[in-house]
Amino acid sequence: MIRNFMVIGTGGLLMYSRQYGDKKVDQDLISGFLTALASFSSEVKGGKIESLVMQDIRFIYSVGEGDMLFVFCCDKDDLEEEVQGRIEKVKNEFHRMFADQIKNWNGNVTIFRPFDEIIDEMIALPLKIVIVGEPGVGKSTLFDFFPGEGILSLDENDNEIFKKSVSVEGIQNVKQMDLFKFTLEPLVNEIRLHVDLLKSADIVILVVSSGVSNVSRTRKFVDKLKANVRKGRLVVLANMQDMKDVALEPEMIEKNLVLKTYGFSSIDSEAKGKFFALIGQMLSNIFSSQVSETETPAAEPPQ
Numbered sequence: 001m002i003r004n005f006m007v008i009g010t011g012g013l014l015m016y017s018r019q020y021g022d023k024k025v026d027q028d029l030i031s032g033f034l035t036a037l038a039s040f041s042s043e044v045k046g047g048k049i050e051s052l053v054m055q056d057i058r059f060i061y062s063v064g065e066g067d068m069l070f071v072f073c074c075d076k077d078d079l080e081e082e083v084q085g086r087i088e089k090v091k092n093e094f095h096r097m098f099a100d101q102i103k104n105w106n107g108n109v110t111i112f113r114p115f116d117e118i119i120d121e122m123i124a125l126p127l128k129i130v131i132v133g134e135p136g137v138g139k140s141t142l143f144d145f146f147p148g149e150g151i152l153s154l155d156e157n158d159n160e161i162f163k164k165s166v167s168v169e170g171i172q173n174v175k176q177m178d179l180f181k182f183t184l185e186p187l188v189n190e191i192r193l194h195v196d197l198l199k200s201a202d203i204v205i206l207v208v209s210s211g212v213s214n215v216s217r218t219r220k221f222v223d224k225l226k227a228n229v230r231k232g233r234l235v236v237l238a239n240m241q242d243m244k245d246v247a248l249e250p251e252m253i254e255k256n257l258v259l260k261t262y263g264f265s266s267i268d269s270e271a272k273g274k275f276f277a278l279i280g281q282m283l284s285n286i287f288s289s290q291v292s293e294t295e296t297p298a299a300e301p302p303q
């Protein structure tokens with residue numbers, strides 16, 4: 001996820017800054033980045049797009065006219081290409097909109113605020129969601145909420161990767177989402193082929209049918225999956241909660257798999273809306289500070 005976008009003028013003056021999500025990028029880290037840049041400034045000339053990782057932040061930057069610096073601060077595991085493609089567009093648009101103001105800039109940062117709307121449009125990356133589970137847990141039923149064709153591609157071993165891009169309603173700052181679908185066992189067995197996708201996914205949803213045997217089989221794959229997903233991003237969708245007689249309660253499953261678990265039923269008449277609401281809830285849980293309490297077995301069990 002992009003956390004912050006900055007335009008820095010000559011002499012290191014911050015001309016424009018826009019923050020996304022609740023978590024501010026640490027000011028000291030930004031200063032550290034600028035200091036590091038100054039120490040090899042000859043290399044950043046020429047409009048090339050560069051990237052520098054400091055702590056958990058990846059700075060992707062490009063120099064514009066008059067040595068202005070355009071910087072995206074992202075998560076370190078984000079795929080660079082996805083952001084790089086946008087930085088040139090953003091840079092050109094900023095220069096185009098503010099050509100005169102930049103020339104005679106007197107230090108007033110408010111004159112650049114009209115850029116808020118432009119940047120929000122330009123950098124909206126689709127939310128990347130991986131859906132994984134054993135056969136028959138309801139993955140396809142979830143995908144079928146969304147009209148339109150999916151795209152099928154093959155990995156190196158001819159396993160199918162199914163992707164569907166859908167428009168999102170009702171989640172703040174999210175307009176589009178890319179859903180990927182995998183069957184649990186082949187994914188985990190071939191996990192090295194999918195590390196980039198898993199690590200860069202905003203959320204990885206492990207779907208279970210909430211049946212005892214399905215949950216216990218799923219459990220065997222959790223550790224390996226968790227090791228390849230960003231902290232707090234692997235969650236469980238306890239599907240088929242309508243099957244009251246056989247479905248384990250979400251709290252039980254959460255305890256058993258030691259992962260944040262959300263109850264669900266895909267055959268609910270309002271399942272689509274509820275699915276969006278859940279995604280919103282997952283996102284806000286991920287970005288709140290107590291993210292992954294449930295991931296530590298030592299944490300008190302939910303009751």
Ligand SMILES: Nc1nc2c(ncn2[C@@H]2O[C@H](COP(=O)(O)OP(=O)(O)OP(=O)(O)O)[C@@H](O)[C@H]2O)c(=O)[nH]1
Nearest residue numbers: 134135136137138139140141239240241265266267
């Ligand atoms: N009662 C109930 N049935 C469900 C629910 N979700 C899915 N099903 C049914 O479960 C069956 C399997 O669902 P699918 O969506 O095909 O499962 P899948 O995970 O895509 O399965 P594979 O494609 O074989 O991997 C279908 O008959 C669905 O109608 C649910 O929440 N409640």
Ligand SMILES: [Mg+2]
Nearest residue numbers: 136139140141
């Ligand atoms: Mg299916």
